[in-house]
Amino acid sequence: MSPSSLRQYTCKDLAQMARKKGVSGWHSMRKDQLIRALLKAAKKRRPAGTKRSKGAAAKKGAERPSGNRKSPMAKASGNARVRRKISQMQDKLDEIKNLAAKGTNGQAEIPENDRLVVMVRDPFWLHVVWELCPASVERARAAMGQHWYAARPALRVLKELHGESTAVERTIFIHGGVNHWYVDVADPPSRYRAEIGYITAAGEFRRVARSNVVTTPPAGLRDSTDDGWPDLAENAERIYAMSGGYAARGGNHELQELLEERLGRPVGSPMDVRFGAGAQSPFCPSDDFHLAVDAEMIVFGVTKQNAYVTLNGEPVRLQADGTFAVRLDMPERRQVIPIVASSSDGVEQRTISIAVERNTKVMEPVVRDPGD
DSSP: OOOHTTTTHHHHHHHHHHHHHTTTTTTGGGHHHHHHHHHHHHHHHSTTOOOHHHHHHHHHHHHHHHTTTOHHHHHHHHHHHHHHHHHHHHHHHHHHHHHHHHHHTTBBBSSSOOOOEEEEEEEEEEEEEOOOHHHHHHHHHHHHHGGGGGGGEEEEEEESSTOOOOOEEHHHHHHHHOOEEEEEOOOSSOEEEEEEEEOOTTSSSEEEEOOOEOOOOOOOTTTTTTTHHHHHHHHHHHHHHTTTTTTTTTHHHHHHHHHHHHHHHHOOOOOHHHHHHGGSSSSOOOOOOOOOOOOOEEEEEOOTTTTEETTTTEEOOTTTTTTEEEEOOSSSSEEEEEEEEOOOOOOOEEEEEEEOOOOOOOOOOOOTTTTT
């Protein structure tokens, strides 16, 4: 039994051999450790006065290299030291990665579930937010084996085609320390979802998490409203709950802020959303409680791509398909807004006027008894 002959066995075979020879702790050893333990066990079993036969000694002398070349035993010893050093470096790397996933108090601050959420910013931009738990990353590492060390984290944006088929729209290599990304897309309206994972050196993608499906709005008509994300709006509370928002220790505050920004309303505990923080404390009138309201309007339309359009005498920028959208203030009065479109040669002209009136009424404040 020699180190070179033992290296020809798999780690599983060496573990079985160690178990049969009564090696202590064999189930947690690596391959190099198993080889050293088996050699040590074999040496203990050999009687102290045992000598090699003359034939074996002659064979060993015949195999001994001449000159300054190192013997096989010396080479094996040097290789063992190199492998031991590599193993120690790998253990140190794993320790650093584990420490990086912990907070300053030494307790792991990690999500309990993977979260990958896609939101629509406008017809041509998506916003992707994610959180991955270390257990999912470790499963990907185990599944990829030796390909893991050359793999790179990546974000893929998939475009849904007819039926259930999809096509990879974008592949973005991301880096550590970020948890969101803005992605530009084309051809609105379209349906998209995202996947996050690792790409090997050979180009194979290993998925870790998958997102919801969103639909971008048509270009131009709703370009200024920023509301082309009905799938996310309908499931905002469920997404917030999945992110741990209702847990005692709180959830992802960045995701909550993004959802509140996009929805235009609070997202959180039903008691907080309905009554505010005052509902959880004794009644105490507040002198600084106030309410302010303002209003805007959006004028949108479509004409020829090469037309010249004005609104209230000001030129309006057209999209490539001839659509336009303008956001206007609504002052406290009646106003008439003319929209004029002229052909490129100036021969034809079309005019549409919109009459709107804003009449805001401030009602008397109402103070309710908390006992009612």
